[in-house]
Amino acid sequence: MRIVLINPPHTAIGSRIPDDHLPPLGLLSVAGPLIDDGHSVSLIDAEFGPMAITEIVGRVVGSHPDLVLIGHSGSTSAHPTARVIAEALKRSNPAIRIVYGGVFPTYHWREVLAETAAFDILVRGEGEETMRRLADCLATGRPLATIPGIAFRDGEGEILATQPAQVIADLDAYRVGWELIDHADYSYWGGKRAVVMQFSRGCPHLCNYCGQRGFWTRWRHRSPELFAREIARLYRQEGVELINLADENPTSSRKAWLAFLEAMIAENVPVQIVGSTRADDIVRDADILHLYRKAGVVRWLIGMENTDEATLTLIKKGGAKTTDREAIRLLRQHDILSMATWVVGFEEERLSDLWRGFRQLLSYDPDQIQALYVTPHRWTPFFRIARDRQVIEADIRKWDYKHQVLKMRHLNPVVLVTCVKLIEVAVQARPKALTRILFHRDRQQRHSMRWYTQMGRRVWFHEILEFLFRRRHLKDGPTLENFWGAPQDAEEESMLRPQRHRKSLDAAE
Incomplete structure (x- = not known):
């Protein structure tokens, strides 16, 4: 699949004032496993400029993606901009599938899916394994309900969430897609x-x-x-x-x-x-x-x-x-x-x-x-x-x-x-x-x-x-x-706890 990652321009003072920028680690962490699975992945880091919405849409549409992923580390305060980008993309090409991840959509999945039809699927919790499974699911046409850790609308428009994904026990099993920057x-x-x-x-x-x-x-x-x-x-x-x-x-x-x-x-x-x-x-x-x-x-x-x-x-x-x-x-x-x-x-x-x-x-x-x-x-x-x-x-x-x-x-x-x-x-x-x-x-x-x-x-x-x-x-x-x-x-923990693992036990030593 052709997958485009978007790091939205952030309105926060800390993003706009310094002359320096840091890479979007969350998106790159998801990108590494997707690349290793054979997908064609590219990144649009809209923090530079910052990019106007029209420029972001133009670059995405020009890439002819099968899937667009949107996420930002400043999850709550970045949400309005993420929504504007998603809605602009849908107006430009309603066939584009848009996935949205991060802390805010993890918890506000009901409200996000209810307020706009622009986001097709939300990833809840850590994204590396969930996105691998989701991309494979979309490529092969399997039901979304088989993927843990997501929320979406079914064919009748009802908002659904699958069971939480399991915490990644071995963080070294996934790599960061540094080659995208x-x-x-x-x-x-x-x-x-x-x-x-x-x-x-x-x-x-x-x-x-x-x-x-x-x-x-x-x-x-x-x-x-x-x-x-x-x-x-x-x-x-x-x-x-x-x-x-x-x-x-x-x-x-x-x-x-x-x-x-x-x-x-x-x-x-x-x-x-x-x-x-x-x-x-x-x-x-x-x-x-x-x-x-x-x-x-x-x-x-x-x-x-x-x-x-x-x-x-x-x-x-x-x-x-x-x-x-x-x-x-x-x-x-x-x-x-x-x-x-x-x-x-x-x-x-x-x-x-x-x-x-x-x-x-x-x-x-x-x-x-x-x-x-x-x-x-x-x-x-x-x-x-x-x-x-x-x-x-x-x-x-x-x-x-x-x-x-x-x-x-x-x-x-x-x-x-x-x-x-x-x-x-x-x-x-x-x-x-x-x-x-x-x-x-x-x-x-x-x-x-x-x-x-x-x-x-x-x-x-x-x-x-x-x-x-x-x-x-x-x-x-x-x-x-x-x-x-x-x-x-009551829903504070976003994922299922892993089985006993040496790395999670080291904190007690």
């Missing part, structure tokens, strides 16, 4: 040739607001040696300099992570690795952090979410403020940058809470911070807690964590955004931070901090202008439940 087109951190990769999928922790944990269902990891070997090949053959790990928590298993570090050191390639992890994993690994740095790890984003103990208990974050502070100290000791995420917009927050959070951030002394806004997902337990809160942002393109979407009891949006923007400046421009940016002993770290500061400055002004001139908050908006629908946390 020109690596010279993709970069990060100011022009460094870069890719997104996954060492692991899922997370063993129980944070009740996380929209990713249930999607992956179970934490698993790749072979440390094979993963390191793939990174080394990308460096040697494609010139890739930087690896952005898309994992929720790659360090969950100390045993597996240590094996990966040792394998990377043995490969002896000068790549840089950035990603996200938990503060308690950093503290746990205090004795091997020198291996983190030797293997190429140069920055961790640490999800601290909030500095208020009551809020951390509400969202079941786990960890403690003392652990967060110690993790940042340890990272700095080993010349690894720390980026602390700080989430605001909880219903009962007051000015005093923001002031306390600001002082706590100063005491943490992170190298970088990222302020985010509470953004509940219907399939998470936190949604049930927040179900009666009032929605002030009806444009779901803004449900990207960088915009306030829920009303607060004590602070209006003007006060909140003003405080957040001032806190960002005060933390990033404090004398300690500026001294590191200017005089850090590691030249590469100076480069990365200066690049982030430059991007942060551009985003900061963009957010202010957007708030002042391009946002219209609802005064009497619906409740969160009325806006999205009833809580869906």
Whole structure:
């Protein structure tokens, strides 16, 4: 079959402001198995430009595809654009079959299929094996009902979903279709040739607001040696300099992570690795952090979410403020940058809470911070807690964590955004931070901090202008439940759990 993959242009600030772009890992992960099965696969990455809808449609139609796949990592906020593309394609050629995958359609499959006839089939959960089976099914004319992990309309227009697909137990059984991209087109951190990769999928922790944990269902990891070997090949053959790990928590298993570090050191390639992890994993690994740095790890984003103990208990974050502070100290000791995420917009927050959070951030002394806004997902337990809160942002393109979407009891949006923007400046421009940016002993770290500061400055002004001139908050908006629908946390796990497997058990070691 001729299959075209589409990465929609994203409206999020993080996609539009930087000059760098990263490859669409999800689509490329699906592409590899399809290519190996003999299908002719091509990619349209509409983030470049970004491409206009007419250009996307023209390129797709010119390819004469049998099947079109649409997906984006920013699943909820990218959905309106994905829908516009699908509808434009159907108007151009109603015979084109369109498959849609990602986190948002995995859970909102009923609503997506009900609101538009443009999507023919939705993939729910991991896509590699499901898409292989689906492509074979469509090529041979077998019934769709035989494929686990999809949703579709039957011949009478009734919306149906098959049983969930099973979690992929062996992540090394599928490869990424890197051949679909020109690596010279993709970069990060100011022009460094870069890719997104996954060492692991899922997370063993129980944070009740996380929209990713249930999607992956179970934490698993790749072979440390094979993963390191793939990174080394990308460096040697494609010139890739930087690896952005898309994992929720790659360090969950100390045993597996240590094996990966040792394998990377043995490969002896000068790549840089950035990603996200938990503060308690950093503290746990205090004795091997020198291996983190030797293997190429140069920055961790640490999800601290909030500095208020009551809020951390509400969202079941786990960890403690003392652990967060110690993790940042340890990272700095080993010349690894720390980026602390700080989430605001909880219903009962007051000015005093923001002031306390600001002082706590100063005491943490992170190298970088990222302020985010509470953004509940219907399939998470936190949604049930927040179900009666009032929605002030009806444009779901803004449900990207960088915009306030829920009303607060004590602070209006003007006060909140003003405080957040001032806190960002005060933390990033404090004398300690500026001294590191200017005089850090590691030249590469100076480069990365200066690049982030430059991007942060551009985003900061963009957010202010957007708030002042391009946002219209609802005064009497619906409740969160009325806006999205009833809580869906009973369906949080999108796939069937695998049978006992050594990789899923390593987290306990």
